[in-house]
Structures are given as C-alpha cells and as structure tokens.
Amino acid sequence: MMTEEFTRLQDRKGRASLKWQRYEQQDVIPMWVADMDLPAPQAVREALGKAVELGALGYGEVPPRLVDAFLNWCQQQYGWQPMPEELVWLPGVVPGFNLAVEALTKADDQILVQTPVYPPIRVLGKLRQRAQQDLPLKPPSEGESQWSLQVEQLAAALEDKTSALVLCNPQNPTGRCYSPEELKELARLAAAKKLLVISDEIWADLLLKPEARHLPYPAVSNEAAQHSITLMAPSKTFNVAGLSCAVAIIPNPELREPFRKAMRGLMPDMNYMGILAAEAAWTKGAAWLQDLKQHLNNNLDLLEAWLQNPDHPRRQLIGYCRPEATFVAWLDVSRLELENPWQAFLDAGVALSPGEAFGDDHYLRLNFGCPAAQLEAALERMHQVIG
Known part of the structure; x- marks a missing residue:
C-alpha cells in the first residue's frame, strides 16, 4: 500500500536545499535536479534521529x-x-x-x-x-x-x-x-x-x-x-x-x-x-521502495495522460518514452518550435533541466519524484506555454 507521506507537499524553502534555494525568491516549482520532494524511509529518519539525540x-x-x-x-x-x-x-x-x-x-x-x-x-x-x-x-x-x-x-x-x-x-x-x-x-x-x-x-x-x-x-x-x-x-x-x-x-x-x-x-x-x-x-527499506515505485508509476500515468490529452493536441508534439527506471522524464520539445524552451517554461513558473547540459538541446528533463499535486501544479503551468 502506497504510503500517505508521498501525498504531502514539502516546504523545502529556507532549508539549504540546492533544488529549492536556486529559485527561492521566485514563484517557481523546481522540477530539475534529481532529488525527490518525498520523505526518506521512516527507518532512515529514526536512525538519524537517534544519532542527533545522542549529540556526538x-x-x-x-x-x-x-x-x-x-x-x-x-x-x-x-x-x-x-x-x-x-x-x-x-x-x-x-x-x-x-x-x-x-x-x-x-x-x-x-x-x-x-x-x-x-x-x-x-x-x-x-x-x-x-x-x-x-x-x-x-x-x-x-x-x-x-x-x-x-x-x-x-x-x-x-x-x-x-x-x-x-x-x-x-x-x-x-x-x-x-x-x-x-x-x-x-x-x-x-x-x-x-x-x-x-x-x-x-x-x-x-x-x-x-x-x-x-x-x-x-x-x-x-x-x-x-x-x-x-x-x-x-x-x-x-x-x-x-x-x-x-x-x-x-x-x-x-x-x-x-x-x-x-x-x-x-x-x-x-x-x-x-x-x-x-x-x-x-x-x-525494501517495503518502502515498493511503495515508492508504485507512486512514481502513478505519476508517470498522470504525466502521460497530460501529454496525450486529445483536447490539447499541441501537448502531443512533445516526444516521450516512458522511462524503465529513474524518476526523471526526458522530453523532446523540438516540435514546439520555442526559441528557448527552458526559459519559456521557467517564465511560466516551472524549472526543468535544460537538455543542452546533457548533450542535446532539443530536450528538457522533468523530475517527477514528488507528490502528485506538485506534478499537477507544474503541468498546469507548463500548459500555459504549450497551449
């Protein structure tokens, strides 16, 4: 059964987070660097909590x-x-x-x-x-x-x-x-x-x-x-x-x-x-990992439904293969014919990873390791760019 913790939005601003600090002064949802906006397993947090309580x-x-x-x-x-x-x-x-x-x-x-x-x-x-x-x-x-x-x-x-x-x-x-x-x-x-x-x-x-x-x-x-x-x-x-x-x-x-x-x-x-x-x-952590995989697959289903929505045919111009692993999606945005796709989505309030950094500027990378509500909010903003 998927853990309820995966549904809770995390407030990571002001916590020295690389992912969130870069855009801390902007109205931006960070969906770029590959860490998840999801809590680590309870067993991990308990082990760390005991160490902190000990103090050494x-x-x-x-x-x-x-x-x-x-x-x-x-x-x-x-x-x-x-x-x-x-x-x-x-x-x-x-x-x-x-x-x-x-x-x-x-x-x-x-x-x-x-x-x-x-x-x-x-x-x-x-x-x-x-x-x-x-x-x-x-x-x-x-x-x-x-x-x-x-x-x-x-x-x-x-x-x-x-x-x-x-x-x-x-x-x-x-x-x-x-x-x-x-x-x-x-x-x-x-x-x-x-x-x-x-x-x-x-x-x-x-x-x-x-x-x-x-x-x-x-x-x-x-x-x-x-x-x-x-x-x-x-x-x-x-x-x-x-x-x-x-x-x-x-x-x-x-x-x-x-x-x-x-x-x-x-x-x-x-x-x-x-x-x-x-x-x-x-x-x-094995049981937690199974729950995480279920959650990530659910997020992929959500992303695919958004991309393939027949009411918004321009979304279908984005090239996409369902990843077999990881929590990042590699999106071919070349057919959108945007002058600077990364900047266009950033201006709409979503920070993705630019494909140029990976060796192909036709693409953007989206991190879907987050609560579904966060992914949905990001996709709603991305819709403003695609139409």
Whole structure:
C-alpha cells in the first residue's frame, strides 16, 4: 500500500536545499535536479534521529554491519553478491568516477561517453583533462519504445586511443535499463579492446518497469568483473543524496589498489550520518521502495495522460518514452518550435533541466519524484506555454 507521506507537499524553502534555494525568491516549482520532494524511509529518519539525540556527530567509519547490509541488499535485489574485499567506500558516485579516470587512465588517453547523459559524466573529460569521445545513443525509431545502446555502432566508431568507457545504467536522462544481452555484448567488446568500464549504477534500484531487473556490470561475466569499476549508492533510491555515502565494487586488485592509493588525501572521510542512513535503508527499506515505485508509476500515468490529452493536441508534439527506471522524464520539445524552451517554461513558473547540459538541446528533463499535486501544479503551468 502506497504510503500517505508521498501525498504531502514539502516546504523545502529556507532549508539549504540546492533544488529549492536556486529559485527561492521566485514563484517557481523546481522540477530539475534529481532529488525527490518525498520523505526518506521512516527507518532512515529514526536512525538519524537517534544519532542527533545522542549529540556526538564525529568522524564516521564503515562498520561490518554496513558491509553486510549492502551485500544482503545486492543478493535480494540482483541475485548477485560481491566479495567484501572488493568494496571501496566513498562519499559519492560522482567523486568515484572522477577518481577512476584520474587513477586508472593516462593523460594522453581518451574516454568514451554516450550522450545524452547527465552533466557530471558529460563534462568528465574536461574536468579530468582527458580527451573525450562522445557517441550518441540511438533514439527510438517508429515502433520502438526505448533508446538503444548500439554496441555494434559503438564498436565501429571506437577510436584507438580510447581506453575507458563510462556507462550509465540505468541511463540518466533517458530512463533506459539495459538488457543482459546488451551488457554481455558490451562486455565482450570491452574485453577485446581492453577498455576499462566505469559503470555508474546509482539508479539500480529504481526500476519502474515491473518485469525489469537490474544486472550489475560485474555480474555479466568474469571478464566484465575484471575490467570494471561499478559505483552504487542509496542516495537516489532512498532520497538521501545529501548524506554522501557510496561504494565502488572493484573485483580486480590491479584496479582496486591504484584506486585506493589515489584516494589518500583527496577523498573526505565517510559521512557519519550517511553511514547510518545507508545501513538503515538497505536493512529496512525494501517495503518502502515498493511503495515508492508504485507512486512514481502513478505519476508517470498522470504525466502521460497530460501529454496525450486529445483536447490539447499541441501537448502531443512533445516526444516521450516512458522511462524503465529513474524518476526523471526526458522530453523532446523540438516540435514546439520555442526559441528557448527552458526559459519559456521557467517564465511560466516551472524549472526543468535544460537538455543542452546533457548533450542535446532539443530536450528538457522533468523530475517527477514528488507528490502528485506538485506534478499537477507544474503541468498546469507548463500548459500555459504549450497551449
């Protein structure tokens, strides 16, 4: 049964929220950065409340029970379990893939990124001073329902100096959850070309398509495990992104040890509250997650009904594929023929993420991780732009 808390509007103004503070002085509904306007699980809030009541908020260290909680979660959710020694704990997924490029590629190497992709991956080469090869995902053709990884075309376009591929699975912003067949094909290519695969799997637990199941990249094959670094976190799933807790799974010690060495002096200590939140989420959050997925699917139904309303045919000009995962929708607004779509919707009082930041300015990204009433209010304002 869906929790009633998902229906309550949250007042996040004046609370140092990145999502809300940017537009705090404007009449704007923020539907952009990927955190949810929904409360974290009760078990997480109780764990944090006890720590605050105790009052000692010092340095944190990963306890064995957090390792056990994560390993058990992997077994329950994916039917796969890494070895404890393969885990490297981090303050976040984004620091993790930046560190992987810094530690495991050379200055004259090139990294491969598939676009559209969320901004921290999109600008990874520039930040780490590596050449970057951008290859587009294939958008759905007529009769298709999803974006495609296109491994064959990727193989044909792969340049000799490319030494690492950054994978985003489930994919942000398209919401695609790659199939086992696609991942196996990709792993064979990576093994043949001796590519390091850096797999960002921060959305692994937010699969909205009922029959979808996440396959972690190192679970594809032993070869895949040996040439990869996989990054996971409870942050998107349980809405605890501000608590900075993540984990890298690195089965190959020849990758793991340089990665650990590069962390020294650069990575901050693990967030004490993040450790407690992650343990509570992975131990007691499964039922809450099922309720969340139901709520997000209901919001998608609401969005689709709005887009397909026959009384408002211009809405149907917006291109859209129902995401298989995540709580963001990737909207093709090119046929609306607006001079600046992002600004037009902002002027109407809705802040979306501009597609340009993801590598395609024909699109906008909408965050539907919120109460239905908030989504409805945003869509009502967006109607003013579309007509």
